[in-house]
Amino acid sequence: MINALPSHGVPAEQILGELTGLRSGDLPTHGGTLFSYVYDSGLADLDGLAQSAHALASHVNGLDPTAFPSLLAAENALVAAAAKLLGGAHAPTVVGSVTSGGTESIMLAVKAARDAHPDIERPRMVAPVTAHAAFAKAAAYLRVELDSVPVDAQTLAADPATIDTAITPETILVACSAPSYAHGVVDPVEDVAACAADHGVRCHVDACFGGWILPYLRRLGVEVPDFDFRIPGVTSMSVDLHKYAYCPKGTSLLLHRDDRLRISQYFGYADWPGYTMVNSGIASTRSGGPVAAALATTRHIGDDGYLRLAQQTRTAVERIATAVTDTPGLRLMAPADYMVVCFTGEDPDIDLFVLADELAAAGWHTQPQLPFGAMSASIHLTVTAAVEPTVERFGPALAAAVAATRERRPPDLPPEMTQLVATMDPDLLTPETVAGLAQRFGLTEADSVAGNMAMVNALLAVAPAAVREKLLIEFVSLLQQPPRD
Numbered sequence: 001m002i003n004a005l006p007s008h009g010v011p012a013e014q015i016l017g018e019l020t021g022l023r024s025g026d027l028p029t030h031g032g033t034l035f036s037y038v039y040d041s042g043l044a045d046l047d048g049l050a051q052s053a054h055a056l057a058s059h060v061n062g063l064d065p066t067a068f069p070s071l072l073a074a075e076n077a078l079v080a081a082a083a084k085l086l087g088g089a090h091a092p093t094v095v096g097s098v099t100s101g102g103t104e105s106i107m108l109a110v111k112a113a114r115d116a117h118p119d120i121e122r123p124r125m126v127a128p129v130t131a132h133a134a135f136a137k138a139a140a141y142l143r144v145e146l147d148s149v150p151v152d153a154q155t156l157a158a159d160p161a162t163i164d165t166a167i168t169p170e171t172i173l174v175a176c177s178a179p180s181y182a183h184g185v186v187d188p189v190e191d192v193a194a195c196a197a198d199h200g201v202r203c204h205v206d207a208c209f210g211g212w213i214l215p216y217l218r219r220l221g222v223e224v225p226d227f228d229f230r231i232p233g234v235t236s237m238s239v240d241l242h243k244y245a246y247c248p249k250g251t252s253l254l255l256h257r258d259d260r261l262r263i264s265q266y267f268g269y270a271d272w273p274g275y276t277m278v279n280s281g282i283a284s285t286r287s288g289g290p291v292a293a294a295l296a297t298t299r300h301i302g303d304d305g306y307l308r309l310a311q312q313t314r315t316a317v318e319r320i321a322t323a324v325t326d327t328p329g330l331r332l333m334a335p336a337d338y339m340v341v342c343f344t345g346e347d348p349d350i351d352l353f354v355l356a357d358e359l360a361a362a363g364w365h366t367q368p369q370l371p372f373g374a375m376s377a378s379i380h381l382t383v384t385a386a387v388e389p390t391v392e393r394f395g396p397a398l399a400a401a402v403a404a405t406r407e408r409r410p411p412d413l414p415p416e417m418t419q420l421v422a423t424m425d426p427d428l429l430t431p432e433t434v435a436g437l438a439q440r441f442g443l444t445e446a447d448s449v450a451g452n453m454a455m456v457n458a459l460l461a462v463a464p465a466a467v468r469e470k471l472l473i474e475f476v477s478l479l480q481q482p483p484r485d
Contacts, residue, residue, distance in 0.1 A: 035381035041246035042386035053296035060288030087229035102208030105238035112265035113173035128158035160191035178227035184340025193233030211239025216310035250290035323395035358401035434474035
């Protein structure tokens with residue numbers, strides 16, 4: 001048990017040793033074997049530079065840009081670079097803000113759209129079901145109704161005609177993805193944006209995932225449809241710097257086509273005796289460390305460096321996709337055109353959740369995705385430049401994992417448990433019930449969750465969405481308990 005407030009201070013060397021010990025139980029953030037959560041450039045000197053830059057600005061406070069002009073200059077430089085990448089030549093008035101991540105960028109885009117229409121009492125937004133969950137979070141926080149619409153069953157891309165039908169006089173925003181996280185599909189942004197414009201509605205392109213790499217893939221000859229400010233109807237975009245710009249965690253950008261579209265993003269308050277609060281983001285006080293680290297990273301890698309990293313990523317994607325298609329019983333969910341490989345199974349002897357566990361046991365950490373509607377369960381791989389040196393080992397590892405999966409039985413869920421979860425009223429789920437399930441599956445500690453998730457994923461797969469949400473909320477609450485004396 002860690003004591004965060006010991007009676008006497010602890011030497012720095014001991015603390016760093018303890019933290020290193022804690023980190024030893026985490027998934028590997030470098031080395032090209034983790035296909036989610038982190039984005040690794042594979043550049044050996046990048047971490048040190050980013051850490052040094054972060055330290056220089058860690059105590060700078062983004063609350064007041066006039067007090068710390070260094071932070072304002074760094075943020076404006078990052079916005080200018082992103083605007084240049086994302087069609088700024090066609091929209092020279094693009095402005096933007098640095099946020100803590102893609103979710104904050106998306107939430108602020110929804111806020112800006114909502115607050116631009118104070119006359120609409122019950123605002124709504126339209127998004128394909130493949131849009132990132134951050135839109136649902138924004139809807140819940142901001143009291144905006146989310147109208148999720150189906151995607152094309154074959155391409156898994158947004159359907160402009162369906163979106164057009166869903167727009168009402170209360171719609172304040174239409175969203176699409178470049179690309180979608182789950183499958184790596186770029187929506188038909190041009191048609192969606194035109195549809196939104198016809199209704200006088202804003203169109204936000206969630207390019208958190210692909211905004212920094214798609215322009216480079218296009219320069220390498222990959223066919224990338226227009227998705228950015230080249231399209232007149234695109235009013236805002238989100239792009240994460242801590243993804244394919246390979247900056248440390250905690251930096252994203254929200255871009256608007258002009259400053260009048262951005263103005264309703266701000267929060268201002270003067271009706272109290274303290275300082276007048278004006279914020280462009282959700283946080284008031286925020287460290288300048290992540291922004292300085294991001295600027296150091298983008299300047300160090302440079303345009304030519306990002307082009308090389310995109311080439312490495314593309315090579316890795318092609319080889320992994322080939323390994324999948326060469327493996328009997330597996331198929332790609334969507335063409336691996338950019339930086340995502342998503343595959344499913346066509347053989348009942350290959351249980352994807354068992355396969356994910358087998359890959360993890362061999363050191364390859366993927367992301368299982370549960371079935372959704374007519375979409376089958378799948379395995380998602382976010383591929384970064386760091387994967388390219390290791391990719392030759394992935395094909396044999398996949399083949400071996402599939403062979404081992406065929407030898408194992410799928411998770412044997414007791415029928416009564418399956419029935420219970422499938423028909424359960426989520427409001428009746430108690431902390432005690434979830435604690436009992438966690439005990440049964442041996443998931444009572446945070447470090448016990450990884451490694452044998454097939455049974456858990458199989459259980460979640462039969463649960464309706466509302467039950468799954470409640471199960472996981474209660475489970476995370478169970479994990480997030482302070483140590484008791």
